[in-house]
Amino acid sequence: MRTLTRLCLALVCLFSISFAEAGEELTVLIIDGQNNHNWKSTTPVLKAALESSGRFVVDVATTPPAKAGPDAWNAFRPSLADYDVILSNYNGEAWPDEVNAALEKYVRQGGGLALVHAANNAFPEWDAWNEMIGLGWRGANYGDRVTLADNGTIVRASKGRGPGAGHGRQHPFQVMIRQPEHPIMKGLPVKWMHTQDELYHGQRGPAKNMTVLSSAYAAPETGGTGAHEPMSWVIPYGEGRVFVTLLGHVMGNQMPAMECVGFQTILARGCEWAGSGAVTLGVPSNFPTADKTQTGTPRYTTKGVTAVANVNTATHMPLQYKMKRLDGADANLADYRGKVVLIVNTASQCGLTPQYEGLQKLHDKFAADGLAVLGFPANEFGKQEPGTDTEISDFCTKNYGVTFDMFSKVVVKGEGQCDLYEYLTSEKTNPGFAGDITWNFEKFLVGRDGKVIARFSPRVTPGDPTLLTKLKVALAAN
Secondary structure, three states: OHHHHHHHHHHHHHHHHOOHHHOOOEEEEEEEOOOOOOHHHHHHHHHHHHHOOOOEEEEEEEOOOOOOOHHHHHOOOOOHHHOOEEEEOOOOOOOOHHHHHHHHHHHHOOOEEEEEHHHHHOOOOOHHHHHHHOOEOOOOOOOEEEEEOOOOOEEEEOOOOOOOOEEOOOEEEEEEEOOOOOOOOOOOOOEEEEEEEOOEEOOEEOOOOOEEEEEEEOOHHHOOOOOEEEEEEEEEEOOEEEEEEOOOOOEOOEOHHHHEHHHHHHHHHHHHHHHHOOOOEOOOOOOOOOOOOOEOOOOOOOEOOOOOOOOOOOOOOOOOOEEEEOOOOEEEHHHHOOOEEEEEEEOOOOOOOOHHHHHHHHHHHHHHHOEEEEEEEOOOOOOOOOOOHHHHHHHHHHHHOOOOEEEOOOOOOOOOOOHHHHHHHOOOOOHHHOOOOOOOOOEEEEOOOOOEEEEEOOOOOOOOHHHHHHHHHHHHOO
């Protein structure tokens, strides 16, 4: 208990070094009450870690204990809308449906949600919760597993492939930042040593729209998987923002992981981003280095200068835009993240129009492996796509049996260019493959991590060996 007391006192005593200029204080509600970890010890530490930064005012809502009766649960109705961020330190029985619906609405309408360590163990049967958090402590047959290649590329394994959730023995380990320009991570060392903790592996879930901010290598010699496992990530949910960190294990009243300056900094910055979309907290002067851990209280001696990260654009990738399908239905390209995507601007009256046949063959052969072919009709070249969306749909179905996803006609070049093609052709956003669209049936290949990995000229057919080789390599990263 003395460790807990010293840590809380140190954090509160350093409140005086906080930054009044960082902006209006954000309000945080910690929800606890049940957990397979000692929530009675960890909640005070989490609260003090946030408040000592000077950026937060923190309240706590405690659920009824395990096996409480209906009357106790009927009285648990936290006023979520009163807070900027909900921080879950909970892992226990299901909440009442009314509370679940309130949290879903709160986040969907712009509220912030943050989770620490075992909080991602909770609620395996709550679909919206699993979509919000991306990955949870689940069995191998639950959903997708996400790891990272050495170069940071996202590697997905479908349910049933690879291990389910677990961890090796506790030990200090190095954390690697994978998105150094994200506001939560901006300015921090690319590699830093974390104190003794559980290194979670094999997390499973829908993993939709995830941006993995950091990872750690789960070494086989410590009981790990031999893979780079995600440690922190963010997910947009409606208009809201979700931040998850797997760091922060506690053993009784001993909590070296929460004493880590790195953990406390990530927690505070993650909550600030979830609650406001921006980070003003600077880099502590005593932040861990690549080879040395650091415990104590973060010394936020400089103000952060990180920019706002809008939930729809923070990924800096093409699959962030909302479009219309040929039938007029709304479509969110973010739904294709995790797949390999081939983006093609099409036309019905072009000498290259027979490429529809090859695109359909790609769809037929590789869709089950994770390929999505997306067609975007455009009329900029020779006015060779003059028809309405209905006429285009009828043409594609009648002449080529097209079943891959086709979208409403767009402008791919010049005045009125749609956001997607502005991104794809801009040197600023897509420097490796920028440049104006030259003709119908130009192709962009997007990897499972949402990044553009290749561009092919119009005369490169869907069956071209170069295209097929790159496509197969991208599909193999699953």
